[in-house]
Amino acid sequence: NAGVTQTPKFQVLKTGQSMTLQCAQDMNHEYMSWYRQDPGMGLRLIHYSVGAGITDQGEVPNGYNVSRSTTEDFPLRLLSAAPSQTSVYFCASRSGRGNSPLHFGNGTRLTVT
C-alpha cells in the first residue's frame, strides 16, 4: 500500500518558470490538500479538495493553481515561480470528515533562484 506519493522529491526552478508538483493517493480518500512548510512557520494550507471536481483555497493560495479530475490525483501548479515559493511542499489526504487523521506524502523540496 503506497499511501500518498509525491513527485519529484527535489526541484530547482528559475524565476518565471512553471512546473507541476504531482500527488497521488491509493486510499480512495475524498479529501486532499497541499501544504507548504517554511522554517518557523509550521505547515500552511495552500489549496484543498473535498472530491473530484471540487477545490477551494486555503491560507496561502496566491501563485498556485490546483485541479482535481480524479479521486486519486491532486496536482499543484506553479504558473510563474518566484523566490518566495522556495519551500517544502506536502500533499495530504484523509477519509471521512475533518475529525480524522491526515496522511502525508514525503514532500517535494522546491528551490526557486
Added chain:
Amino acid sequence: QQQVKQSPQSLIVQKGGISIINCAYENTAFDYFPWYQQFPGKGPALLIAIRPDVSEKKEGRFTISFNKSAKQFSLHIMDSQPGDSATYFCAPSGAGSYQLTFGKGTKLSVIP
C-alpha cells in the same frame, strides 16, 4: 483563521527524561486532537490522537492529556529516547474542518 498556539518552539531533554509539549486552541467545536511527528526529510505522520470524551490517552511511552475547559491538550513523552528527536505538530479539528490549522511545531532533541 482559527488560532492554534503550540509551545515550546524547541525542547532539549536528556535521555530517559520526560518531554512535554502543549497546544492551545480557540474553537470549542473541535473534537479531534492529534499530535503529528515529523522526522527530517519525511512528511508528518500521526503519532497519537484523542477525542473529547476522555481526558487522557496512553500509547506506550506517549500520552495525550486533554483539558476541555482550558482548551488545551498536551503530549507527554516518558523515558524520552534519542529516536524521539523530531518535530511535533498539533492540529486540532472538528467534523466540519476543511482548513486545518497546524501549530508552528516543536523541535525536540533528546541527548544521550
